[in-house]
Amino acid sequence: MAKAKNGITMTMGPKESAQRFKELDEYIQGAAAAFPGDRQGALMGVLHKVQSVFGYIPREAMDFVSRKLSVPTAHIYGMATFYNFFSLKPKPRFKICTCKGTACYVGGGARILEKLKAELGLEEGGVTADGMFGLEITRCLGCCGLSPVMQVNEDIYVRMVPEKVPGILNKYRKLDKKQVKSPE
Numbered sequence: 001m002a003k004a005k006n007g008i009t010m011t012m013g014p015k016e017s018a019q020r021f022k023e024l025d026e027y028i029q030g031a032a033a034a035f036p037g038d039r040q041g042a043l044m045g046v047l048h049k050v051q052s053v054f055g056y057i058p059r060e061a062m063d064f065v066s067r068k069l070s071v072p073t074a075h076i077y078g079m080a081t082f083y084n085f086f087s088l089k090p091k092p093r094f095k096i097c098t099c100k101g102t103a104c105y106v107g108g109g110a111r112i113l114e115k116l117k118a119e120l121g122l123e124e125g126g127v128t129a130d131g132m133f134g135l136e137i138t139r140c141l142g143c144c145g146l147s148p149v150m151q152v153n154e155d156i157y158v159r160m161v162p163e164k165v166p167g168i169l170n171k172y173r174k175l176d177k178k179q180v181k182s183p184e
């Protein structure tokens with residue numbers, strides 16, 4: 001796992017990273033040929049390719065595109081932040097939100113958050129190295145009467161206790177394995 005200059009973590013090993021950059025390089029060559037003398041025209045498609053290859057737009061990929069297309073990284077950064085379909089942060093496959101609203105706090109929500117942090121080795125806002133889980137905080141999930149509450153993607157878990165956390169995480173680990181195995 002490599003750490004980019006801007007603090008964003010690349011979540012893949014060197015071999016996988018090299019493969020993805022190779023795929024990107026091939027795409028850039030094709031895009032440059034399709035838009036001779038029009039780097040701006042090529043750039044949008046290239047950024048979409050970066051997003052699809054890496055799942056987000058890492059700083060390393062911006063520098064790579066900058067070198068290949070002779071476009072300043074600052075310009076690429078400007079485009080990547082202007083359009084909201086691009087993301088500069090890796091998106092987890094399972095986004096966990098724990099509630100820090102008053103009802104959940106009173107009901108023991110802090111213990112759920114601590115258990116999640118310990119199980120995942122993450123702080124708030126973090127994403128696991130394999131990109132599987134992300135940990136976020138929310139202020140209310142709209143079911144205060146059933147507090148404490150946490151959410152994983154679209155699934156809501158109510159009356160949470162720390163002991164339920166490992167089983168819930170395992171459920172998504174199994175689901176993830178199934179999704180990886182099954183063809184699209």
Ligand code: FES
Binds near residue numbers: 140147149
């Ligand atoms: S305070 Fe947690 S669901 Fe409302």
